[in-house]
Amino acid sequence: MMRKILFIIIFLLSNSFVFSNNSDSKDKFLLNGVWDFKYLSTQKNDKEDSLFYEKKFASVGWSKIVVPSCWETIGVIEPAYGGSVKTGIGLYRRSFILPKTWCRKNIFITFDGVGFGYRFWINGKYVDGYNSSFNQKTFDITSYLKVGETNLIAVEVSTKPRGWQFDTCDDWSFSGIFRDVYLTSVPQCYIKDVDLVTLVPEINKAKLKIKVDVNIPTTFQVEARLQELSGGTIEKVLLEPNYRGEYRGEINIYNPKLWTAETPHLYKVYVSLIGEKNNIIHQKEYRIGLREVSIEGSRLKLNGKVIKLKGINLHEESPINGRSITDKERIRDLELIKRANINFIRTSHYPPSQRLIELCDSMGFYVMEEVPYAGYGGGRELLKKNEYLDEILKRSHSTIMRDKNYTSVILWSLGNENPVTDNGLKSASLVKRIDPSSRPVCMPMMGSYFQTVKFNFPDSIDIYAPHYPSLFNLNEYETDIRFNRPFIITEYAHAYGLGFDKLESQWDFIYKSDRISGGAIWHFFDQGLLRKSIDNVDIDKFTLYAWKDKSTYFDTGEDRGVDGIVYADRTPQVDYWLTRKVYSPVVLYGDTIEVTEGNQNINLICENRYDFLNLSELEMHWELCVANKVLQSGTEYIECEPKNKVIKSVNVSVPSMKNSFSTLKVRFVNKSGYQIYEKNYVLKAPFIEEIRKEDFVNDNVFSVDFESDLSNLTVSYLDDVLIKGLGLRVGRKMALWNLYDKDTTSSDSINITVSEMWHPANIFKHEIKGIKKLDNKIFVNVRYERYTDIKQYFEGEICIEQDDRGWINFLYDIKPHNVKGVFLEAGLSLCLSDKLSEFRFIGNGPYPSYPGKSMHVESGIYHINSEDLNYAGTYPHVNVALFTDKKGKGFVLFPNNIGISIEKNKDKIILSHVPYISGTYAKKSLPDYKIKSSEVKRIKGSFTIIPINDNWNQYIRNLFGNPNDKVIPFDPFYHYYDR
Numbered sequence: 001m002m003r004k005i006l007f008i009i010i011f012l013l014s015n016s017f018v019f020s021n022n023s024d025s026k027d028k029f030l031l032n033g034v035w036d037f038k039y040l041s042t043q044k045n046d047k048e049d050s051l052f053y054e055k056k057f058a059s060v061g062w063s064k065i066v067v068p069s070c071w072e073t074i075g076v077i078e079p080a081y082g083g084s085v086k087t088g089i090g091l092y093r094r095s096f097i098l099p100k101t102w103c104r105k106n107i108f109i110t111f112d113g114v115g116f117g118y119r120f121w122i123n124g125k126y127v128d129g130y131n132s133s134f135n136q137k138t139f140d141i142t143s144y145l146k147v148g149e150t151n152l153i154a155v156e157v158s159t160k161p162r163g164w165q166f167d168t169c170d171d172w173s174f175s176g177i178f179r180d181v182y183l184t185s186v187p188q189c190y191i192k193d194v195d196l197v198t199l200v201p202e203i204n205k206a207k208l209k210i211k212v213d214v215n216i217p218t219t220f221q222v223e224a225r226l227q228e229l230s231g232g233t234i235e236k237v238l239l240e241p242n243y244r245g246e247y248r249g250e251i252n253i254y255n256p257k258l259w260t261a262e263t264p265h266l267y268k269v270y271v272s273l274i275g276e277k278n279n280i281i282h283q284k285e286y287r288i289g290l291r292e293v294s295i296e297g298s299r300l301k302l303n304g305k306v307i308k309l310k311g312i313n314l315h316e317e318s319p320i321n322g323r324s325i326t327d328k329e330r331i332r333d334l335e336l337i338k339r340a341n342i343n344f345i346r347t348s349h350y351p352p353s354q355r356l357i358e359l360c361d362s363m364g365f366y367v368m369e370e371v372p373y374a375g376y377g378g379g380r381e382l383l384k385k386n387e388y389l390d391e392i393l394k395r396s397h398s399t400i401m402r403d404k405n406y407t408s409v410i411l412w413s414l415g416n417e418n419p420v421t422d423n424g425l426k427s428a429s430l431v432k433r434i435d436p437s438s439r440p441v442c443m444p445m446m447g448s449y450f451q452t453v454k455f456n457f458p459d460s461i462d463i464y465a466p467h468y469p470s471l472f473n474l475n476e477y478e479t480d481i482r483f484n485r486p487f488i489i490t491e492y493a494h495a496y497g498l499g500f501d502k503l504e505s506q507w508d509f510i511y512k513s514d515r516i517s518g519g520a521i522w523h524f525f526d527q528g529l530l531r532k533s534i535d536n537v538d539i540d541k542f543t544l545y546a547w548k549d550k551s552t553y554f555d556t557g558e559d560r561g562v563d564g565i566v567y568a569d570r571t572p573q574v575d576y577w578l579t580r581k582v583y584s585p586v587v588l589y590g591d592t593i594e595v596t597e598g599n600q601n602i603n604l605i606c607e608n609r610y611d612f613l614n615l616s617e618l619e620m621h622w623e624l625c626v627a628n629k630v631l632q633s634g635t636e637y638i639e640c641e642p643k644n645k646v647i648k649s650v651n652v653s654v655p656s657m658k659n660s661f662s663t664l665k666v667r668f669v670n671k672s673g674y675q676i677y678e679k680n681y682v683l684k685a686p687f688i689e690e691i692r693k694e695d696f697v698n699d700n701v702f703s704v705d706f707e708s709d710l711s712n713l714t715v716s717y718l719d720d721v722l723i724k725g726l727g728l729r730v731g732r733k734m735a736l737w738n739l740y741d742k743d744t745t746s747s748d749s750i751n752i753t754v755s756e757m758w759h760p761a762n763i764f765k766h767e768i769k770g771i772k773k774l775d776n777k778i779f780v781n782v783r784y785e786r787y788t789d790i791k792q793y794f795e796g797e798i799c800i801e802q803d804d805r806g807w808i809n810f811l812y813d814i815k816p817h818n819v820k821g822v823f824l825e826a827g828l829s830l831c832l833s834d835k836l837s838e839f840r841f842i843g844n845g846p847y848p849s850y851p852g853k854s855m856h857v858e859s860g861i862y863h864i865n866s867e868d869l870n871y872a873g874t875y876p877h878v879n880v881a882l883f884t885d886k887k888g889k890g891f892v893l894f895p896n897n898i899g900i901s902i903e904k905n906k907d908k909i910i911l912s913h914v915p916y917i918s919g920t921y922a923k924k925s926l927p928d929y930k931i932k933s934s935e936v937k938r939i940k941g942s943f944t945i946i947p948i949n950d951n952w953n954q955y956i957r958n959l960f961g962n963p964n965d966k967v968i969p970f971d972p973f974y975h976y977y978d979r
Contacts, residue, residue: 083377259289309518848873888963
């Protein structure tokens with residue numbers, strides 16, 4: 001057996017010709033474009049097309065296909081999710097003429113990515129094949145070609161070659177030639193392989209070590225030259241040959257500009273084969289950063305300093321182009337990721353396009369690149385079989401050989417959520433053997449499986465990488481001294497729907513941990529393909545998808561792919577803004593500031609969470625505001641070393657501000673002009689009075705109509721019905737993220753079934769037990785029963801008071817009896833007219849927030865239209881709110897320091913006053929913070945509504961602007977899963 005393994009390794013090493021990035025264009029010939037094509041729904045081509053590779057074959061009746069492309073996105077076959085891949089083959093043909101300058105040169109063909117495997121012919125002769133969708137493969141085809149004449153290439157692509165299961169994962173599976181195909185020419189004697197290793201032995205010194213292999217023995221010299229991207233040469237050196245025919249050398253760089261994700265400085269390296277006349281025979285160009293990755297004890301370091309990986313998992317996928325994403329799409333994704341303060345990308349679950357790695361080098365990302373044997377479609381079983389060792393080693397070899405010289409790649413990941421097997425460990429050994437930089441290796445695995453092997457972990461794996469730990473697990477990882485290496489949580493805080501409950505708490509622990517080097521959220525985008533539906537969507541019914549219009553939607557494989565912080569079209573979700581805030585490299589502490597009248601210094605406690613940059617690299621802009629009027633502003637620079645805190649003083653002059661809402665707004669902007677962080681402080685002082693109800697009073701009053709049915713309670717104003725119905729709030733509107741409710745947060749793993757959850761969210765059907773009228777008050781003794789179990793019920797009193805000023809005060813005190821399950825929310829609800837489309841408020845916004853999911857909101861004055869994507873949800877901290885029509889007529893709500901929630905239905909808006917608010921879900925698990933109904937003794941609260949006409953007084957205008965001010969709703973979808 002050992003002989004077989006050794007033979008495989010030697011074979012792989014001897015056939016490892018990989019073309020570098022930045023190849024000279026005159027020596028590269030793209031075969032992208034239009035090819036002849038035919039699809040066969042079989043796994044064997046043994047009929048009339050069996051000789052399709054011959055020149056004389058007539059491809060009559062064949063269609064055309066663009067290379068690169070995916071069959072699923074251009075209508076060849078229906079998309080398949082995960083391992084449900086359909087059997088089929090695709091036949092490709094095209095002709096080409098090589099440049100005459102390529103005569104007497106060695107010519108290679110490279111396939112960058114083909115799903116799932118292929119074999120090919122040149123001019124009717126069989127050449128070779130390969131079975132690994134995401135690995136680049138290069139073949140020497142010199143002897144098959146005719147320079148200056150028409151050549152034919154024929155390719156047979158199969159969806160189910162040997163080992164295809166390794167290329168399926170929790171995502172869409174794509175078929176066809178989905179990345180570039182190109183030819184490359186090199187001279188008879190050429191540079192076959194280059195290893196570039198960068199070291200940082202001292203703070204002011206870096207070292208570049210170079211090893212070069214030439215394809216044949218030669219007397220030519222090999223030169224390496226390091227220069228700035230701008231062109232200035234730093235040093236060049238002639239490499240020394242050794243007895244193995246390798247050329248080695250090194251360059252020392254003093255006072256180097258070191259590469260980090262925060263400072264992605266790159267140099268050029270030219271490796272040249274120099275002829276006897278001092279002419280360049282062959283040359284390769286690389287862009288590298290000077291950096292060194294190391295592990296010291298249980299800490300991951302870069303350039304000798306501990307780093308923290310603020311990560312995301314990333315597929316390469318477009319809703320329109322599938323795996324064949326364009327450079328524009330790729331850059332857009334990386335720019336969005338960068339602006340979310342993410343510094344780490346795990347390439348789940350395969351090597352991405354080489355271009356993405358190039359961009360990570362230049363834009364500044366740490367990359368964990370994954371060797372592709374995920375096994376979602378059955379690959380885990382193949383991992384245990386000796387006959388698949390060659391496939392596993394082949395994939396490992398190809399991954400490392402292509403990207404070993406890229407600076408951003410600091411870690412290798414071996415497969416995804418696989419058990420530890422002999423084959424996997426042999427893969428790790430090969431990776432360490434052929435990676436010249438000896439990058440750390442990890443083996444991501446399910447958290448439950450990790451628990452079974454955690455104290456018997458293979459020595460060859462450098463980093464623990466368990467998935468989806470609880471806070472209890474994280475604490476164990478940090479404190480148990482038996483763990484002897486770093487952790488990276490390669491998947492955590494699953495962004496399923498708009499749940500995302502665990503990000504804040506888990507990242508807070510990870511950031512403070514010494515042993516846990518970081519983690520990666522699952523996932524960046526919803527894995528959705530743009531498709532047409534036969535039936536139009538009903539906007540009033542729950543959907544699993546996001547719809548661009550009534551018949552066009554992003555197919556996410558039901559709910560399997562709805563796990564991004566942006567939608568499939570890259571529209572940011574609230575979760576994107578939460579991630580940006582949680583991962584922020586700068587943090588300001590506190591929420592309120594005590595001030596006095598007049599000139600003074602305000603002290604801000606500021607933390608620098610960069611690993612390398614001083615905060616002086618950022619601009620801090622501040623504004624002193626009364627309502628939304630800016631009174632003063634300024635720009636500051638903060639001197640603060642990485643991982644430190646300072647107090648920054650801001651000099652302001654605070655005027656006398658009675659009955660107003662005053663803030664100090666602070667924001668940080670980086671050198672690219674992007675705002676990366678913001679903080680709004682509410683100013684507090686004895687002379688700043690709280691906002692008073694009296695300042696909102698006008699001459700008109702409500703009309704209240706109530707007989708004996710609270711669900712028909714009517715509140716009108718100036719002949720317009722504003723409120724039609726009152727009910728008990730006991731949950732939240734059905735949405736994707738609360739479809740599942742397995743409790744994974746408690747030690748006894750209580751399971752609560754969907755039937756025990758409180759759906760629907762409101763109970764309107766009730767029994768009046770008694771009505772009492774006293775002066776201007778109506779006391780209603782009421783009973784609400786659970787729809788699914790009348791033995792679970794609520795009884796209590798609701799008081800509706802209309803005072804002399806025209807206000808309506810609602811007071812309620814309701815006791816649960818025999819109730820079970822969890823209240824996502826509990827309180828009292830009003831059914832509002834859908835004409836009240838304008839929502840203005842003072843409080844934390846502009847997005848909904850929840851316990852455990854609140855860092856993305858700030859105190860301020862906000863205006864949101866009911867059509868806005870982010871309108872519906874819970875707002876736990878609202879001082880005062882206005883619900884009006886487009887002209888400004890409606891009512892003012894004073895919730896008395898209790899949260900509110902808003903739900904939009906077909907013809908009404910449900911406004912709830914909710915003294916009880918649970919957090920949001922994580923994937924298929926209850927919130928960390930949840931209200932167990934059995935622990936709620938009474939649902940009690942009070943709030944006030946005040947009528948407001950469209951002739952606002954000056955006080956209201958000072959706070960909220962003019963009554964007819966319009967705000968354009970952010971409404972990118974016709975319907976969506978968390979509407």
